[in-house]
Amino acid sequence: MLRIAVPLLVLAVMISAISLVKTRYHSRSLFIKSEQLSLQAQELDIAWRHLQSDRAELARHARVTQIAKDQLSLVPAELPRTMYIPGKPSVLIQREGRP
Numbered sequence: 001m002l003r004i005a006v007p008l009l010v011l012a013v014m015i016s017a018i019s020l021v022k023t024r025y026h027s028r029s030l031f032i033k034s035e036q037l038s039l040q041a042q043e044l045d046i047a048w049r050h051l052q053s054d055r056a057e058l059a060r061h062a063r064v065t066q067i068a069k070d071q072l073s074l075v076p077a078e079l080p081r082t083m084y085i086p087g088k089p090s091v092l093i094q095r096e097g098r099p
Contacts, residue, residue, distance in 0.1 A: 068074040
């Protein structure tokens with residue numbers, strides 16, 4: 001009985017040791033991947049903040065007004081140039097008042 005038990009125990013210990021090494025290797029690989037993804041998430045967050053800042057700058061009222069004047073030759077509406085059309089309000093205006 002002892003002759004059979006000792007080799008089986010040695011085999012069980014060897015399988016356990018190999019399993020332990022394999023599990024540790026897999027754990028380290030997952031940890032490295034997790035760190036890489038964390039760094040990538042930080043880089044994407046920084047890029048997102050830059051894009052938000054750029055969008056805010058591009059949508060700034062003074063910039064839009066300047067482009068309208070310089071590139072599109074638009075001018076602000078003046079009271080003498082404004083013409084009011086008598087009649088019923090637009091259908092769109094009536095719909096805005098409804099909930």
